[in-house]
Amino acid sequence: xxxxxxxxxxxxxxxxxxxxxxxxxxxxxxxxxxxxxxxxxxxxxxxxxxxxxxxxxxxxxxxxxxxxxxxxxxxxxxxxxxxxxxxxxxxxxxxxxxxxxxxxxxxxxxxxxxxxxxxxxxxxxxxxxxxxxxxxxxxxxxxx
Numbered sequence: 140x141x142x143x144x145x146x147x148x149x150x151x152x153x154x155x156x157x158x159x160x161x162x163x164x165x166x167x168x169x170x171x172x173x174x175x176x177x178x179x180x181x182x183x184x185x186x187x188x189x190x191x192x193x194x195x196x197x198x199x200x201x202x203x204x205x206x207x208x209x210x211x212x213x214x215x216x217x218x219x220x221x222x223x224x225x226x227x228x229x230x231x232x233x234x235x236x237x238x239x240x241x242x243x244x245x246x247x248x249x250x251x252x253x254x255x256x257x258x259x260x261x262x263x264x265x266x267x268x269x270x271x272x273x274x275x276x277x278x279x280x281x282x283x
Contacts, residue, residue: 167256168192168249172231175248179241187235195230199223 166189173188206219224246232242 165189165193165196167260168196168253171249171252171256172245174252175245176235178248179244181235181237181241181245183235191230191234194234195227198230199227202226 169185169189169192172192173183173185176183176188200223202223203216203219206222207216209215228239228242228246231237231246232239235242235245237245
């Protein structure tokens with residue numbers, strides 16, 4: 140077995156970072172589903188929202204990734220997105236035991252909430268990055 144040294148640690152950090160990002164996105168998605176269920180009047184425990192969201196996300200990810208990676212065609216990718224959405228709709232309908240209209244409305248509201256939360260987090264990260272770069276380059280001055 141060869142000793143990769145720093146390369147192995149960078150690769151491990153990258154894999155851990157990806158896993159951490161996936162977990163954070165899953166939890167934010169579950170919070171969005173939980174809040175959207177509360178908005179439309181469905182009583183759902185948060186743990187159930189976590190499990191259902193995880194299942195729907197995994198199945199949708201597999202379908203969308205397979206459709207994109209199979210041909211790299213935009214039309215096929217859009218069809219994959221639609222199929223992923225419809226399968227998520229079926230999963231939410233049957234696992235939350237709600238009708239089709241409520242499942243559809245819940246998915247739309249959850250998507251809006253998710254995008255709002257992600258936009259706020261992106262803005263916070265952008266500001267922190269800007270501040271970090273400002274501190275990093277504060278000692279530099281322009282050449283005459």
